[in-house]
Amino acid sequence: MTETDIEPDATVDARGAACPGPLMDLIGKMRDVDSGAVVELLSDNEQSLTDVEEWTHEAGNELLAVEEPDDHYAFYVEKA
Amino acid sequence: MTERVVVVGGGTGGTVLANDLADRLGSEIDGGDVEVTLVNDSPDHVYKPVWLYVAFGQREPADGRRPLTELVDDRVDVQVDRVTDIDTDAQSLRTRERAEPMAYDHLVLATGSTLAPDEIPGLEAGGHDYYSESGAQALREELLSFTEGHLVLSVIGSPHMCPAAPLEFVFMADDWFRERGLREDVDITYTYPIQRVHGNPHIAEWARPLMDERDIDVETFFNAESVDPAERTLTSMEGSDVEYDLLVGIPPHRGIDLVEDAGLGDNGWVDVDKHTLEAEGAENVYALGDTAETGVPKAGSVAHYQAGVVGQRLASKIRGRPATERYDGKTLCFIETGMDAASFVEFDYENPPSPAPPSQKLHWSKLAYNESYWLTARGLL
Numbered sequence: 001m002t003e004t005d006i007e008p009d010a011t012v013d014a015r016g017a018a019c020p021g022p023l024m025d026l027i028g029k030m031r032d033v034d035s036g037a038v039v040e041l042l043s044d045n046e047q048s049l050t051d052v053e054e055w056t057h058e059a060g061n062e063l064l065a066v067e068e069p070d071d072h073y074a075f076y077v078e079k080a
Numbered sequence: 081m082t083e084r085v086v087v088v089g090g091g092t093g094g095t096v097l098a099n100d101l102a103d104r105l106g107s108e109i110d111g112g113d114v115e116v117t118l119v120n121d122s123p124d125h126v127y128k129p130v131w132l133y134v135a136f137g138q139r140e141p142a143d144g145r146r147p148l149t150e151l152v153d154d155r156v157d158v159q160v161d162r163v164t165d166i167d168t169d170a171q172s173l174r175t176r177e178r179a180e181p182m183a184y185d186h187l188v189l190a191t192g193s194t195l196a197p198d199e200i201p202g203l204e205a206g207g208h209d210y211y212s213e214s215g216a217q218a219l220r221e222e223l224l225s226f227t228e229g230h231l232v233l234s235v236i237g238s239p240h241m242c243p244a245a246p247l248e249f250v251f252m253a254d255d256w257f258r259e260r261g262l263r264e265d266v267d268i269t270y271t272y273p274i275q276r277v278h279g280n281p282h283i284a285e286w287a288r289p290l291m292d293e294r295d296i297d298v299e300t301f302f303n304a305e306s307v308d309p310a311e312r313t314l315t316s317m318e319g320s321d322v323e324y325d326l327l328v329g330i331p332p333h334r335g336i337d338l339v340e341d342a343g344l345g346d347n348g349w350v351d352v353d354k355h356t357l358e359a360e361g362a363e364n365v366y367a368l369g370d371t372a373e374t375g376v377p378k379a380g381s382v383a384h385y386q387a388g389v390v391g392q393r394l395a396s397k398i399r400g401r402p403a404t405e406r407y408d409g410k411t412l413c414f415i416e417t418g419m420d421a422a423s424f425v426e427f428d429y430e431n432p433p434s435p436a437p438p439s440q441k442l443h444w445s446k447l448a449y450n451e452s453y454w455l456t457a458r459g460l461l
Contacts, residue, residue, distance in 0.1 A: 016354075016375070017375055018375040018376075019279075019281070020238075020273075020274045020279045021239075021375055023274055024238045024239070024273060024274070024279075027273060027303050027317070030317070031199075031303075031305070031317065051274065051275070054275055054301075055274070055275070055301060058275075058301040058318050059301070059303075059317055059318045059319070060318070060319060
Protein backbone atom coordinates (compact mmCIF):
# COMPACT_ATOMS: atom_id res chain seq x y z
CA MET A 1 0.00 0.00 0.00
CA THR A 2 1.14 3.52 -0.64
CA GLU A 3 1.00 6.29 1.90
CA THR A 4 -2.19 8.31 1.76
CA ASP A 5 -2.72 11.94 2.56
CA ILE A 6 -6.01 11.21 4.33
CA GLU A 7 -6.56 13.38 7.38
CA PRO A 8 -8.64 11.30 9.80
CA ASP A 9 -11.22 12.93 12.06
CA ALA A 10 -10.54 10.37 14.76
CA THR A 11 -8.00 7.67 15.46
CA VAL A 12 -8.45 4.38 17.28
CA ASP A 13 -5.23 2.75 18.40
CA ALA A 14 -6.04 -0.94 18.87
CA ARG A 15 -2.47 -2.19 18.53
CA GLY A 16 -1.89 -5.08 20.87
CA ALA A 17 -5.59 -5.99 21.06
CA ALA A 18 -6.64 -9.52 20.24
CA CYS A 19 -9.36 -10.31 17.71
CA PRO A 20 -12.13 -9.05 17.61
CA GLY A 21 -10.97 -6.11 19.75
CA PRO A 22 -9.77 -3.88 16.88
CA LEU A 23 -13.01 -4.24 14.92
CA MET A 24 -15.10 -3.64 18.05
CA ASP A 25 -13.03 -0.56 18.86
CA LEU A 26 -13.61 0.72 15.32
CA ILE A 27 -17.35 0.07 15.55
CA GLY A 28 -17.44 1.89 18.89
CA LYS A 29 -15.76 4.95 17.42
CA MET A 30 -17.99 4.88 14.33
CA ARG A 31 -20.98 5.14 16.68
CA ASP A 32 -19.62 8.44 17.97
CA VAL A 33 -18.69 10.24 14.74
CA ASP A 34 -20.90 12.01 12.21
CA SER A 35 -21.67 10.90 8.69
CA GLY A 36 -18.75 11.70 6.37
CA ALA A 37 -16.15 11.51 9.13
CA VAL A 38 -13.05 9.39 8.56
CA VAL A 39 -11.81 7.11 11.33
CA GLU A 40 -8.29 5.75 11.34
CA LEU A 41 -7.87 2.32 12.96
CA LEU A 42 -4.41 1.13 13.94
CA SER A 43 -4.17 -2.63 14.41
CA ASP A 44 -1.39 -5.20 14.43
CA ASN A 45 -3.83 -8.10 14.19
CA GLU A 46 -3.83 -9.95 10.84
CA GLN A 47 -7.50 -10.80 11.23
CA SER A 48 -8.33 -7.11 10.98
CA LEU A 49 -7.53 -7.26 7.25
CA THR A 50 -10.64 -9.35 6.64
CA ASP A 51 -12.75 -8.22 9.65
CA VAL A 52 -12.60 -4.52 8.83
CA GLU A 53 -13.22 -4.92 5.12
CA GLU A 54 -16.20 -7.24 5.69
CA TRP A 55 -17.80 -4.99 8.29
CA THR A 56 -17.33 -1.72 6.42
CA HIS A 57 -18.94 -3.33 3.38
CA GLU A 58 -21.80 -4.75 5.47
CA ALA A 59 -22.42 -1.42 7.19
CA GLY A 60 -22.30 0.57 3.97
CA ASN A 61 -19.26 2.54 5.05
CA GLU A 62 -16.24 2.97 2.80
CA LEU A 63 -12.77 1.60 3.39
CA LEU A 64 -10.76 4.39 1.82
CA ALA A 65 -7.31 2.90 2.28
CA VAL A 66 -5.22 0.38 4.15
CA GLU A 67 -1.63 1.26 4.92
CA GLU A 68 1.09 -0.88 6.41
CA PRO A 69 3.61 1.40 8.08
CA ASP A 70 6.20 -0.40 10.25
CA ASP A 71 4.68 -3.27 12.20
CA HIS A 72 0.96 -2.55 12.02
CA TYR A 73 -1.92 -1.72 9.71
CA ALA A 74 -3.73 1.59 9.38
CA PHE A 75 -7.31 1.43 8.10
CA TYR A 76 -9.18 4.57 6.98
CA VAL A 77 -12.94 4.18 7.10
CA GLU A 78 -15.44 6.85 6.08
CA LYS A 79 -18.84 6.75 7.75
CA ALA A 80 -21.73 6.68 5.29
CA MET B 81 7.52 2.79 57.74
CA THR B 82 4.21 1.07 57.02
CA GLU B 83 3.57 0.04 53.42
CA ARG B 84 0.00 0.91 52.50
CA VAL B 85 -1.80 -1.23 49.93
CA VAL B 86 -5.18 0.05 48.83
CA VAL B 87 -7.48 -2.16 46.78
CA VAL B 88 -10.42 -0.35 45.19
CA GLY B 89 -13.36 -2.61 44.41
CA GLY B 90 -14.83 -5.51 46.38
CA GLY B 91 -15.86 -7.76 43.51
CA THR B 92 -14.18 -11.07 42.75
CA GLY B 93 -10.77 -9.60 41.92
CA GLY B 94 -10.57 -7.17 44.83
CA THR B 95 -11.91 -9.61 47.41
CA VAL B 96 -9.71 -12.52 46.36
CA LEU B 97 -6.69 -10.19 46.29
CA ALA B 98 -7.40 -8.73 49.74
CA ASN B 99 -7.58 -12.23 51.21
CA ASP B 100 -4.52 -13.32 49.24
CA LEU B 101 -2.51 -10.39 50.64
CA ALA B 102 -3.74 -11.08 54.17
CA ASP B 103 -2.52 -14.64 53.78
CA ARG B 104 0.84 -13.83 52.19
CA LEU B 105 1.64 -10.81 54.35
CA GLY B 106 -0.06 -11.88 57.58
CA SER B 107 2.99 -11.49 59.77
CA GLU B 108 3.88 -8.11 58.28
CA ILE B 109 0.31 -6.90 58.78
CA ASP B 110 0.27 -8.18 62.36
CA GLY B 111 3.59 -6.44 62.95
CA GLY B 112 2.32 -3.12 61.66
CA ASP B 113 4.67 -3.07 58.66
CA VAL B 114 1.89 -3.44 56.08
CA GLU B 115 -1.68 -2.18 55.91
CA VAL B 116 -4.18 -3.58 53.44
CA THR B 117 -7.33 -1.54 52.85
CA LEU B 118 -10.24 -2.65 50.69
CA VAL B 119 -12.57 0.15 49.58
CA ASN B 120 -15.97 -0.76 48.18
CA ASP B 121 -19.01 1.44 47.66
CA SER B 122 -21.36 -1.20 49.08
CA PRO B 123 -21.15 -3.37 52.19
CA ASP B 124 -21.98 -6.42 50.05
CA HIS B 125 -19.97 -8.58 47.74
CA VAL B 126 -22.00 -9.60 44.71
CA TYR B 127 -21.57 -12.81 42.71
CA LYS B 128 -22.99 -11.73 39.36
CA PRO B 129 -23.27 -15.15 37.61
CA VAL B 130 -26.33 -15.84 39.78
CA TRP B 131 -28.33 -13.31 37.76
CA LEU B 132 -28.55 -15.59 34.70
CA TYR B 133 -30.39 -18.10 36.87
CA VAL B 134 -32.54 -15.40 38.52
CA ALA B 135 -33.97 -14.57 35.09
CA PHE B 136 -35.24 -18.14 34.74
CA GLY B 137 -36.56 -18.34 38.29
CA GLN B 138 -33.84 -20.77 39.34
CA ARG B 139 -32.18 -18.57 41.97
CA GLU B 140 -32.89 -15.49 44.06
CA PRO B 141 -30.79 -12.29 44.00
CA ALA B 142 -29.95 -12.85 47.67
CA ASP B 143 -28.12 -16.03 46.64
CA GLY B 144 -25.49 -13.79 45.01
CA ARG B 145 -24.93 -11.40 47.93
CA ARG B 146 -22.82 -11.71 51.08
CA PRO B 147 -21.47 -9.01 53.39
CA LEU B 148 -17.84 -8.27 52.56
CA THR B 149 -16.95 -8.41 56.23
CA GLU B 150 -18.01 -12.09 56.27
CA LEU B 151 -15.73 -12.89 53.36
CA VAL B 152 -12.63 -10.80 53.97
CA ASP B 153 -9.87 -11.62 56.44
CA ASP B 154 -10.03 -9.54 59.63
CA ARG B 155 -6.53 -8.24 58.94
CA VAL B 156 -7.91 -6.29 55.99
CA ASP B 157 -9.42 -2.88 56.72
CA VAL B 158 -12.73 -2.91 54.81
CA GLN B 159 -14.04 0.58 54.15
CA VAL B 160 -17.48 1.16 52.67
CA ASP B 161 -16.85 4.32 50.75
CA ARG B 162 -16.61 5.53 47.16
CA VAL B 163 -13.41 6.81 45.62
CA THR B 164 -13.98 10.15 43.92
CA ASP B 165 -10.48 11.03 42.69
CA ILE B 166 -7.23 9.21 41.94
CA ASP B 167 -4.01 11.23 42.04
CA THR B 168 -1.24 8.92 40.84
CA ASP B 169 1.44 11.62 41.21
CA ALA B 170 0.67 12.25 44.87
CA GLN B 171 -0.23 8.56 45.32
CA SER B 172 -3.47 9.40 47.04
CA LEU B 173 -7.21 8.95 46.69
CA ARG B 174 -10.14 11.17 47.54
CA THR B 175 -13.29 9.49 48.77
CA ARG B 176 -16.86 10.51 49.44
CA GLU B 177 -16.70 9.95 53.18
CA ARG B 178 -13.19 11.05 54.11
CA ALA B 179 -12.20 14.68 54.58
CA GLU B 180 -8.51 13.89 54.11
CA PRO B 181 -6.90 12.10 51.15
CA MET B 182 -6.12 8.40 51.52
CA ALA B 183 -2.44 7.85 50.76
CA TYR B 184 -1.17 4.65 49.19
CA ASP B 185 2.16 3.08 48.36
CA HIS B 186 0.54 0.47 46.13
CA LEU B 187 -2.84 0.89 44.48
CA VAL B 188 -4.89 -1.88 42.87
CA LEU B 189 -7.90 -0.95 40.79
CA ALA B 190 -10.53 -3.68 40.66
CA THR B 191 -13.47 -1.41 39.99
CA GLY B 192 -15.13 -3.67 37.43
CA SER B 193 -17.73 -2.97 34.79
CA THR B 194 -20.71 -0.65 34.87
CA LEU B 195 -23.62 -0.74 32.46
CA ALA B 196 -24.28 2.12 30.06
CA PRO B 197 -27.65 1.35 28.44
CA ASP B 198 -28.25 5.09 27.97
CA GLU B 199 -25.73 5.02 25.12
CA ILE B 200 -28.37 3.28 22.97
CA PRO B 201 -31.50 5.42 22.58
CA GLY B 202 -34.59 3.52 23.65
CA LEU B 203 -32.75 0.58 25.20
CA GLU B 204 -33.63 1.38 28.80
CA ALA B 205 -37.32 1.75 27.96
CA GLY B 206 -37.56 -1.07 25.47
CA GLY B 207 -35.09 -3.69 26.64
CA HIS B 208 -34.37 -6.00 29.53
CA ASP B 209 -31.13 -7.43 30.81
CA TYR B 210 -29.76 -9.96 33.25
CA TYR B 211 -26.50 -8.11 33.82
CA SER B 212 -27.83 -6.34 36.90
CA GLU B 213 -29.78 -7.54 39.90
CA SER B 214 -32.78 -5.35 39.15
CA GLY B 215 -32.61 -6.21 35.46
CA ALA B 216 -32.63 -9.94 36.16
CA GLN B 217 -35.64 -9.59 38.46
CA ALA B 218 -37.60 -7.55 35.92
CA LEU B 219 -36.69 -9.98 33.16
CA ARG B 220 -37.89 -12.89 35.28
CA GLU B 221 -41.33 -11.30 35.52
CA GLU B 222 -41.41 -10.82 31.74
CA LEU B 223 -40.28 -14.35 30.99
CA LEU B 224 -42.82 -15.88 33.35
CA SER B 225 -45.66 -14.27 31.43
CA PHE B 226 -44.14 -14.73 27.96
CA THR B 227 -45.90 -17.59 26.24
CA GLU B 228 -45.66 -16.61 22.58
CA GLY B 229 -43.87 -14.18 20.32
CA HIS B 230 -40.36 -13.17 19.32
CA LEU B 231 -37.63 -13.22 21.96
CA VAL B 232 -34.54 -11.34 20.80
CA LEU B 233 -31.20 -11.49 22.58
CA SER B 234 -28.97 -8.73 21.24
CA VAL B 235 -25.33 -8.39 22.18
CA ILE B 236 -24.99 -4.63 21.96
CA GLY B 237 -21.96 -3.78 24.04
CA SER B 238 -18.60 -5.43 23.56
CA PRO B 239 -16.50 -6.04 25.53
CA HIS B 240 -19.03 -7.15 28.12
CA MET B 241 -18.98 -9.25 31.25
CA CYS B 242 -19.00 -13.03 30.85
CA PRO B 243 -18.81 -13.38 27.05
CA ALA B 244 -20.45 -16.81 27.20
CA ALA B 245 -23.57 -15.60 29.00
CA PRO B 246 -25.49 -14.46 25.87
CA LEU B 247 -25.05 -17.91 24.33
CA GLU B 248 -26.06 -19.48 27.63
CA PHE B 249 -29.19 -17.35 27.76
CA VAL B 250 -30.51 -18.41 24.35
CA PHE B 251 -29.62 -22.07 24.95
CA MET B 252 -31.38 -21.99 28.32
CA ALA B 253 -34.38 -20.08 26.91
CA ASP B 254 -34.72 -22.62 24.11
CA ASP B 255 -34.73 -25.49 26.60
CA TRP B 256 -36.94 -23.67 29.12
CA PHE B 257 -39.68 -22.96 26.58
CA ARG B 258 -39.30 -26.43 25.04
CA GLU B 259 -39.78 -28.16 28.41
CA ARG B 260 -42.90 -26.11 29.00
CA GLY B 261 -44.35 -26.99 25.58
CA LEU B 262 -44.14 -23.37 24.39
CA ARG B 263 -41.18 -23.48 22.03
CA GLU B 264 -43.29 -23.70 18.88
CA ASP B 265 -44.95 -20.45 19.87
CA VAL B 266 -41.71 -18.65 20.74
CA ASP B 267 -39.17 -17.60 18.12
CA ILE B 268 -35.68 -16.86 19.39
CA THR B 269 -33.18 -14.62 17.61
CA TYR B 270 -29.61 -13.91 18.66
CA THR B 271 -27.75 -10.90 17.27
CA TYR B 272 -24.00 -10.33 17.47
CA PRO B 273 -21.80 -7.39 16.44
CA ILE B 274 -19.29 -9.23 14.26
CA GLN B 275 -19.51 -11.86 11.54
CA ARG B 276 -19.81 -14.85 13.89
CA VAL B 277 -21.77 -15.70 17.05
CA HIS B 278 -18.95 -15.14 19.56
CA GLY B 279 -15.78 -13.08 19.71
CA ASN B 280 -13.61 -16.15 20.05
CA PRO B 281 -13.66 -18.01 16.72
CA HIS B 282 -13.27 -21.44 18.35
CA ILE B 283 -16.28 -20.91 20.62
CA ALA B 284 -18.24 -19.42 17.71
CA GLU B 285 -17.48 -22.42 15.53
CA TRP B 286 -18.69 -24.75 18.29
CA ALA B 287 -21.83 -22.77 19.16
CA ARG B 288 -23.21 -22.03 15.71
CA PRO B 289 -24.25 -25.61 14.80
CA LEU B 290 -25.95 -25.96 18.20
CA MET B 291 -27.92 -22.79 17.52
CA ASP B 292 -28.95 -24.08 14.11
CA GLU B 293 -30.06 -27.41 15.64
CA ARG B 294 -32.17 -25.57 18.21
CA ASP B 295 -33.82 -23.25 15.66
CA ILE B 296 -32.22 -20.20 17.22
CA ASP B 297 -32.09 -17.60 14.46
CA VAL B 298 -28.87 -15.64 14.13
CA GLU B 299 -28.17 -12.13 12.86
CA THR B 300 -24.46 -11.32 12.64
CA PHE B 301 -22.84 -7.97 11.88
CA PHE B 302 -25.66 -6.46 13.89
CA ASN B 303 -24.65 -3.47 16.02
CA ALA B 304 -27.77 -2.09 17.62
CA GLU B 305 -27.99 1.65 17.19
CA SER B 306 -31.43 2.39 18.61
CA VAL B 307 -34.54 0.78 20.04
CA ASP B 308 -38.07 1.94 19.30
CA PRO B 309 -40.09 0.70 22.30
CA ALA B 310 -43.42 1.76 20.76
CA GLU B 311 -42.84 -0.15 17.54
CA ARG B 312 -40.82 -2.86 19.31
CA THR B 313 -38.06 -2.56 16.75
CA LEU B 314 -34.31 -2.76 17.12
CA THR B 315 -32.30 -0.98 14.42
CA SER B 316 -28.65 -1.65 13.66
CA MET B 317 -25.81 0.55 12.44
CA GLU B 318 -25.71 -1.74 9.42
CA GLY B 319 -29.21 -0.63 8.49
CA SER B 320 -31.23 -3.73 9.35
CA ASP B 321 -34.24 -3.94 11.67
CA VAL B 322 -35.38 -6.70 14.00
CA GLU B 323 -38.88 -6.70 15.44
CA TYR B 324 -39.27 -8.12 18.93
CA ASP B 325 -41.88 -8.92 21.52
CA LEU B 326 -39.34 -9.30 24.30
CA LEU B 327 -35.89 -7.74 23.94
CA VAL B 328 -32.99 -8.85 26.09
CA GLY B 329 -30.00 -6.62 25.47
CA ILE B 330 -26.41 -6.92 26.64
CA PRO B 331 -25.87 -3.21 27.26
CA PRO B 332 -22.67 -1.29 26.51
CA HIS B 333 -20.18 -1.63 29.35
CA ARG B 334 -17.80 0.96 30.75
CA GLY B 335 -15.35 1.12 33.59
CA ILE B 336 -15.52 3.99 36.06
CA ASP B 337 -14.80 7.54 34.85
CA LEU B 338 -12.01 7.96 37.40
CA VAL B 339 -9.74 5.74 35.33
CA GLU B 340 -9.89 8.03 32.34
CA ASP B 341 -9.72 11.14 34.56
CA ALA B 342 -6.49 9.78 36.06
CA GLY B 343 -5.01 9.21 32.60
CA LEU B 344 -4.85 5.44 33.10
CA GLY B 345 -6.85 4.37 30.04
CA ASP B 346 -9.95 4.87 27.93
CA ASN B 347 -13.57 3.96 28.74
CA GLY B 348 -12.69 3.11 32.32
CA TRP B 349 -10.32 0.27 31.39
CA VAL B 350 -6.76 0.57 32.66
CA ASP B 351 -3.96 0.05 30.13
CA VAL B 352 -1.71 -2.56 31.71
CA ASP B 353 1.17 -4.87 30.92
CA LYS B 354 -0.87 -7.99 30.18
CA HIS B 355 1.55 -10.23 32.11
CA THR B 356 2.43 -8.13 35.18
CA LEU B 357 -0.90 -6.21 35.34
CA GLU B 358 1.02 -3.04 36.19
CA ALA B 359 -0.58 0.12 34.85
CA GLU B 360 1.27 1.67 31.93
CA GLY B 361 0.26 5.21 32.88
CA ALA B 362 1.49 5.41 36.48
CA GLU B 363 3.92 3.89 38.96
CA ASN B 364 2.76 1.57 41.75
CA VAL B 365 -0.67 1.05 40.22
CA TYR B 366 -2.10 -2.32 39.17
CA ALA B 367 -5.42 -3.28 37.67
CA LEU B 368 -7.16 -6.62 37.52
CA GLY B 369 -10.35 -8.27 36.39
CA ASP B 370 -12.71 -6.33 34.15
CA THR B 371 -10.75 -3.14 34.86
CA ALA B 372 -7.51 -4.37 33.28
CA GLU B 373 -7.29 -4.01 29.51
CA THR B 374 -5.65 -7.35 28.72
CA GLY B 375 -7.77 -8.57 25.83
CA VAL B 376 -9.02 -11.62 27.76
CA PRO B 377 -12.69 -11.97 28.71
CA LYS B 378 -14.22 -9.91 31.47
CA ALA B 379 -14.89 -12.97 33.61
CA GLY B 380 -14.69 -13.94 37.25
CA SER B 381 -12.11 -16.66 36.61
CA VAL B 382 -9.82 -14.06 35.02
CA ALA B 383 -10.14 -11.77 38.04
CA HIS B 384 -9.50 -14.75 40.32
CA TYR B 385 -6.29 -15.82 38.57
CA GLN B 386 -5.07 -12.26 38.14
CA ALA B 387 -5.55 -11.60 41.85
CA GLY B 388 -3.08 -14.37 42.61
CA VAL B 389 -0.54 -12.82 40.26
CA VAL B 390 -0.91 -9.33 41.71
CA GLY B 391 -0.81 -10.73 45.25
CA GLN B 392 2.50 -12.47 44.63
CA ARG B 393 4.02 -9.49 42.83
CA LEU B 394 2.97 -7.05 45.54
CA ALA B 395 4.20 -9.29 48.35
CA SER B 396 7.56 -9.70 46.61
CA LYS B 397 7.88 -5.98 46.02
CA ILE B 398 7.05 -5.17 49.64
CA ARG B 399 9.67 -7.68 50.81
CA GLY B 400 12.27 -6.30 48.41
CA ARG B 401 12.39 -9.45 46.29
CA PRO B 402 11.98 -9.82 42.52
CA ALA B 403 8.38 -10.42 41.47
CA THR B 404 8.19 -13.57 39.38
CA GLU B 405 4.51 -14.39 38.90
CA ARG B 406 3.08 -13.51 35.49
CA TYR B 407 -0.47 -13.74 34.20
CA ASP B 408 -0.63 -16.07 31.20
CA GLY B 409 -4.17 -15.23 30.10
CA LYS B 410 -5.73 -18.20 31.89
CA THR B 411 -9.50 -18.17 31.55
CA LEU B 412 -11.93 -20.85 32.63
CA CYS B 413 -15.60 -20.89 31.89
CA PHE B 414 -18.59 -23.19 32.08
CA ILE B 415 -21.14 -22.62 29.31
CA GLU B 416 -24.72 -23.72 29.95
CA THR B 417 -26.20 -25.30 26.82
CA GLY B 418 -29.65 -25.82 28.27
CA MET B 419 -31.35 -26.17 31.64
CA ASP B 420 -29.51 -29.40 32.45
CA ALA B 421 -26.40 -29.54 30.25
CA ALA B 422 -23.24 -27.47 29.98
CA SER B 423 -19.89 -27.27 28.24
CA PHE B 424 -16.57 -26.08 29.60
CA VAL B 425 -13.63 -24.14 28.16
CA GLU B 426 -10.17 -23.31 29.42
CA PHE B 427 -7.69 -21.19 27.46
CA ASP B 428 -4.90 -18.65 27.77
CA TYR B 429 -2.90 -16.21 25.65
CA GLU B 430 -1.23 -19.03 23.72
CA ASN B 431 -3.76 -21.87 23.72
CA PRO B 432 -7.24 -21.44 22.23
CA PRO B 433 -10.37 -22.92 23.79
CA SER B 434 -11.74 -26.29 22.76
CA PRO B 435 -15.29 -26.55 24.15
CA ALA B 436 -16.05 -29.87 25.86
CA PRO B 437 -19.07 -31.88 24.65
CA PRO B 438 -22.13 -30.69 26.60
CA SER B 439 -23.10 -32.98 29.46
CA GLN B 440 -25.26 -33.05 32.55
CA LYS B 441 -22.11 -33.65 34.60
CA LEU B 442 -20.67 -30.31 33.48
CA HIS B 443 -23.98 -28.59 34.25
CA TRP B 444 -23.87 -29.92 37.80
CA SER B 445 -20.21 -28.95 38.01
CA LYS B 446 -21.19 -25.39 37.19
CA LEU B 447 -23.94 -25.35 39.80
CA ALA B 448 -21.57 -26.88 42.34
CA TYR B 449 -18.99 -24.21 41.61
CA ASN B 450 -21.63 -21.50 42.03
CA GLU B 451 -22.11 -22.82 45.57
CA SER B 452 -18.41 -23.16 46.31
CA TYR B 453 -17.67 -19.72 44.84
CA TRP B 454 -17.81 -18.30 48.36
CA LEU B 455 -14.67 -20.29 49.12
CA THR B 456 -13.01 -18.59 46.15
CA ALA B 457 -14.02 -15.18 47.47
CA ARG B 458 -12.51 -16.12 50.82
CA GLY B 459 -9.27 -17.05 49.08
CA LEU B 460 -9.59 -20.74 49.90
CA LEU B 461 -10.34 -22.24 46.48
